[in-house]
Amino acid sequence: MIFHYRKPDSQDGSAVHDLxxxxxxxxxxxxxxxxxQCTDFADTSIVAESSVGExxxxxxxxxxxxxxxxxxIWQVALDQRCRGKGVALTMLTRLFDRYPKLRCLKTTISPSNKPSQRLFLSFFKQQGMAVEIREHFKSDVHLGGDHEDEVLYLGTKPDHSSMGDVKSDTGLHNYKTEDLSK
Incomplete structure (x- = not known):
């Protein structure tokens, strides 16, 4: 399937809501x-549109x-039929690349959302970013007990260093990424 990646506009609000x-x-x-999100935050948002305009x-x-x-990054939504094909990673990369002065990308992810964890860790590795993972919003403290905890994932481009560490409160993500640009 071929996709067109672009900024959303006011005509996309309903389709995004349904997605x-x-x-x-x-x-x-x-x-x-x-x-x-599709208007006031369009510059920092992206849609993947199919060849038939969906x-x-x-x-x-x-x-x-x-x-x-x-x-x-507030939210990533991807149609079930498009998952596992690199579409989300392409969207994230294109969105980040819009702003050459960006050094960091951060998001929060619920502990049970393994696909989002894989997406962001893949992005950080692809970008050669050092990663910090830590508690952010606790269910019983910040979210009224009606929502899972939200864990902060922060990726930072290295300052011309050759290696980046992945830091985690849980110790689950201890690997090195090499800066191959040298």
Missing amino acids: IKRCPPLDTNSLYCNLL IRGFISGYITPKSPDTLF
């Missing part, structure tokens, strides 16, 4: 929220004024 509803365990937001993938993100070198 997210079809992608449990993703949290669903209001249609209005998804519409804002939205099959969506990533939303933002860059805060406090951290202009960091892209936070």
Whole structure:
């Protein structure tokens, strides 16, 4: 399947909303929220559109004024039929590459969401980023006990060093990535 990757626009809000509803365990937001993601946050979001114009993938993100070198990824949604084909990794890479001055990418992932963990760890490895994984939002403290914990994943481009460590509170992700650009 061939995809066109682009910034979302106001016409995509409803399709994005429907896609997210079809992608449990993703949290669903209001249609209005998804519409804002497709308009006000379009520069830091991306869609994967099929050759017949169907939205099959969506990533939303933002860059805060406090951290202009960091892209936070809010949500990754991918149609079931497109999973395991590299579409999400391509979307994430193209979105990050829009901003050459970015040094960091961060996101939060629930412990049970193994596909998202694999996606982001693959991205960090592909980019040669050092990775830090730590507690962020606790279910019983921050999320009213109605949602799993959210674990922070932070990837940082090395400052011309040849090796990057993966740091984890749990010790589960201890591997090295080589900077092959030298």
